[in-house]
Amino acid sequence: MDALLEHLPLIVPLVIVQLLLMIIAVIDLIRIEKTNGPKWVWALVVVLVNLIGPILYFIFGRRND
Amino acid sequence: MNLWFVLFKKECLEMVRNFKVIWVPLTFLFLGAIDPLTAYYMPKIVDALGGLPEGTVIEIPLPSPGESLLMSVGQFDTLGVLIIALMLMGTVAGERKSGVAEMVLVKPVPVGFYISAKWAAALILVWLSYFAGMLASWYYTGILFGWIPFGEFLACFFIYGLWLTFVMTMTIFYSSLLKSPGLAGFLSIATAVVLGFVSSGFSHWIKWSPALLKTYAGEYLLKSALPDATVPALLVTAGAIIALLIFSSAVFRKKELAG
Amino acid sequence: MPVVSVENLQKRFKDHLVIKGVTFTLGDQRCTALLGPNGAGKTTIIRMLSGLLKPSSGTINFRDAQKGGDFRRLIGYLPQHPVFYEWMTGREFLEYAGELAGLTKKEARERTEELLELLGLREAAKKRISKYSGGMRQRLGIAQALIHRPPLLLLDEPVSALDPIGRREILELLKELKKQSAVLFSTHILNDAEEVSDEILFLHEGEIVEAGTMDELRQKYRQAKIDIVLAGKMDIFLSGVAGGEFIETRLIDGNQATFFVTDVEEAKQAFLQVIVAHRLPLIKFEISKTSLEDVFMKVVRS
Numbered sequence: 001m002d003a004l005l006e007h008l009p010l011i012v013p014l015v016i017v018q019l020l021l022m023i024i025a026v027i028d029l030i031r032i033e034k035t036n037g038p039k040w041v042w043a044l045v046v047v048l049v050n051l052i053g054p055i056l057y058f059i060f061g062r063r064n065d
Numbered sequence: 066m067n068l069w070f071v072l073f074k075k076e077c078l079e080m081v082r083n084f085k086v087i088w089v090p091l092t093f094l095f096l097g098a099i100d101p102l103t104a105y106y107m108p109k110i111v112d113a114l115g116g117l118p119e120g121t122v123i124e125i126p127l128p129s130p131g132e133s134l135l136m137s138v139g140q141f142d143t144l145g146v147l148i149i150a151l152m153l154m155g156t157v158a159g160e161r162k163s164g165v166a167e168m169v170l171v172k173p174v175p176v177g178f179y180i181s182a183k184w185a186a187a188l189i190l191v192w193l194s195y196f197a198g199m200l201a202s203w204y205y206t207g208i209l210f211g212w213i214p215f216g217e218f219l220a221c222f223f224i225y226g227l228w229l230t231f232v233m234t235m236t237i238f239y240s241s242l243l244k245s246p247g248l249a250g251f252l253s254i255a256t257a258v259v260l261g262f263v264s265s266g267f268s269h270w271i272k273w274s275p276a277l278l279k280t281y282a283g284e285y286l287l288k289s290a291l292p293d294a295t296v297p298a299l300l301v302t303a304g305a306i307i308a309l310l311i312f313s314s315a316v317f318r319k320k321e322l323a324g
Numbered sequence: 325m326p327v328v329s330v331e332n333l334q335k336r337f338k339d340h341l342v343i344k345g346v347t348f349t350l351g352d353q354r355c356t357a358l359l360g361p362n363g364a365g366k367t368t369i370i371r372m373l374s375g376l377l378k379p380s381s382g383t384i385n386f387r388d389a390q391k392g393g394d395f396r397r398l399i400g401y402l403p404q405h406p407v408f409y410e411w412m413t414g415r416e417f418l419e420y421a422g423e424l425a426g427l428t429k430k431e432a433r434e435r436t437e438e439l440l441e442l443l444g445l446r447e448a449a450k451k452r453i454s455k456y457s458g459g460m461r462q463r464l465g466i467a468q469a470l471i472h473r474p475p476l477l478l479l480d481e482p483v484s485a486l487d488p489i490g491r492r493e494i495l496e497l498l499k500e501l502k503k504q505s506a507v508l509f510s511t512h513i514l515n516d517a518e519e520v521s522d523e524i525l526f527l528h529e530g531e532i533v534e535a536g537t538m539d540e541l542r543q544k545y546r547q548a549k550i551d552i553v554l555a556g557k558m559d560i561f562l563s564g565v566a567g568g569e570f571i572e573t574r575l576i577d578g579n580q581a582t583f584f585v586t587d588v589e590e591a592k593q594a595f596l597q598v599i600v601a602h603r604l605p606l607i608k609f610e611i612s613k614t615s616l617e618d619v620f621m622k623v624v625r626s
Contacts (some may be wrong), residue, residue: 010102010205017095024084033410033454051095058088059151063410071423075409082411164407168468171374171401172424173394321377 018051025054028062035061069178076186089152090194096144097198100136101205104128130211131286134218137202138225141195142279146257149191149229150236154250156183157240157317177314184237184310191233195226217289221282224295227302228278232257234309241313275302325387326351327476327506328373333382335368335530342368344530345382350476355502357517358510359620360527366510367404369527370480373508374401388475397426400474400505404481406465410454414445414464417453418471425472432471439467442497459490466494470501477501479509483516495520514620526620534619545619547572548588549612550595554579555605564598584614 025046029035035042035057042061045053080086108125128136157180160166170179203218235256239249257276264274271277272294281295326349335343343365350356358366371377373384375396389395408417415436422432440446443463448456456464462485469477482498483491498520501507511517517524524541526534534541554561558579565571570591575582585591588611599606 007105007209010098010208014095014098014102017091021088021091021095024087028084051092054088055092055148058084059148062083068424068426071420075420079409079411164403164405165409167376167403168407168421169424171376171396171399172421173396173426174424 021054025057034063069182072178072182073185076183089190090197093194093198094201096140097137097202098205100140101133101209105209130206130213133206133210134202135283146232149233150250150253153187153236154240155246158243158246158249162244176318180314187233195229221286224278224282228275231275231302231306234306238309238313241317273297273301327387329385331383334380336380342530346532348525350506350508352506353502354522355498355507355520356523357521358525358527359517361512364527365530366527367480370478374399374478398475400469400477402465402469402479402482406461408453413450413452415449418467421468422471427472435471443467459486475505477505477507482509545614547584547614549614550583551610552581553608555607557604560602561598561604568594
């Protein structure tokens with residue numbers, strides 16, 4: 001466990017990246033007019049599925065015209 | 066040229082508005098950092114959980130620095146390729162499907178500009194993201210397993226980066242060829258996979274295949290010497306990228322946008 | 325010299341000849357209506373003029389086209405369902421369209437403000453297009469077509485999607501626009517065509533079946549028309565009037581008959597005489613004049 005603490009500076013950035021992705025996805029989800037499929041489903045996916053959730057949302061959830 | 070920049074600026078603005086400029090680099094960054102980290106902690110986690118019967122000896126050797134970086138390249142080769150293809154599959158096909166391409170191309174805009182501006186914007190995004198990911202991997206590898214000389218890292222970065230550029234250009238090509246973004250994405254991924262299989266299966270005969278760039282980047286990293294076929298492969302890939310770009314414009318120009 | 329001359333234009337989709345050789349010209353400061361029912365080929369013709377479709381045969385000549393130059397510079401085009409980059413604001417899209425059409429950044433900016441004003445989009449200029457209503461989209465579509473002051477405007481059904489007020493505004497705008505450009509607009513509504521156009525091209529199943537200025541057409545089709553309905557014995561009536569030289573055309577449907585005649589008085593006398601002489605069971609006898617509407621219906625029905 002000492003090693004884990006020692007490398008905390010390495011792990012924290014990754015957690016931040018994950019959180020950042022989630023936050024951006026949530027902000028976008030709130031502002032966007034329409035998504036492919038119901039909005040609330042995407043909200044669940046973005047918040048509950050780590051990392052993959054926001055990416056799935058950006059690729060498949062957004063409507064880009 | 067001014068007109069080209071107008072189109073290019075629109076592509077960049079679009080990437081900002083739909084957050085691609087943030088989420089793609091962040092995702093690559095994560096992909097790059099996660100493998101060195103898990104490789105380092107896996108033995109310790111297994112140890113700490115201790116759920117194994119007494120006397121079981123599991124040796125999970127720590128990777129060498131080169132192997133660690135290559136694990137990340139492996140991530141880019143699967144998930145990275147997937148993300149690139151999915152994110153770019155609609156770049157032309159989607160605009161054609163929605164009809165907005167018609168609005169643009171009824172203006173005096175050369176088709177070559179239209180395609181190449183999209184390509185350039187995608188190129189910047191892909192290389193930016195890929196660099197973020199590789200740098201993260203290099204940094205984590207350095208701290209956890211030992212440092213790879215930056216020059217060697219850069220060489221590996223550029224060699225493999227050309228393959229990603231090839232995949233990216235191919236996606237834009239399929240996107241110009243087809244009206245369905247989904248099909249364009251599927252075909253790009255399928256082509257990349259098939260090319261990979263065929264090339265490694267027949268690597269004696271087609272040493273210059275773009276799909277072997279990953280192998281060459283790896284060999285270079287582990288043996289510190291460039292395989293002979295690297296330069297031909299790089300040239301073939303660069304040629305293929307240019308050809309695909311020209312084909313994209315040519316194919317798209319022939320299309321009747323309406324109907 | 326006309327802005328555009330179109331000669332024997334044909335379009336084939338697979339084995340189906342959709343446009344069967346049309347010839348017409350579009351003149352300066354003239355508004356031409358391409359009038360026809362749905363499926364007549366209006367959109368196909370407009371798309372060929374815009375360069376989005378390639379003609380199967382025939383020629384399109386632009387007066388102002390320079391050798392090696394891009395003829396698209398000369399065209400402002402509004403598709404039937406205009407589509408935009410939804411993530412842009414209305415103002416951004418217009419500026420973008422302007423720069424694509426070859427304006428400098430400054431020109432594009434100034435022209436954008438002008439057009440936002442002209443089309444009543446000032447309020448909405450800052451809003452994302454994804455939030456625009458159908459009417460606003462239509463007006464934005466017209467604005468982007470006008471952005472570079474093209475000598476030829478191609479508008480595909482510019483008013484069909486609008487409510488009566490919006491429709492009125494756009495028709496008024498068309499009257500203004502033709503002062504600077506040649507305008508070709510398609511419609512399936514005769515009233516819209518009558519209202520603003522100088523010239524009408526009647527399109528039916530890929531052919532121009534009638535064309536001319538409004539006055540010419542009105543004159544030509546302002547024939548006298550007599551409708552007769554009998555309870556029976558139509559054959560007796562018809563043989564009785566068979567020799568009348570004043571009859572131009574007749575449409576007979578059972579016990580109903582419509583005659584287009586050259587001399588109303590003479591025809592009236594002759595018809596009534598036959599009816600009285602044979603004691604025919606007359607139900608209706610009506611004298612009227614034809615309108616463009618009749619022509620339109622005749623063209624569409626036949």
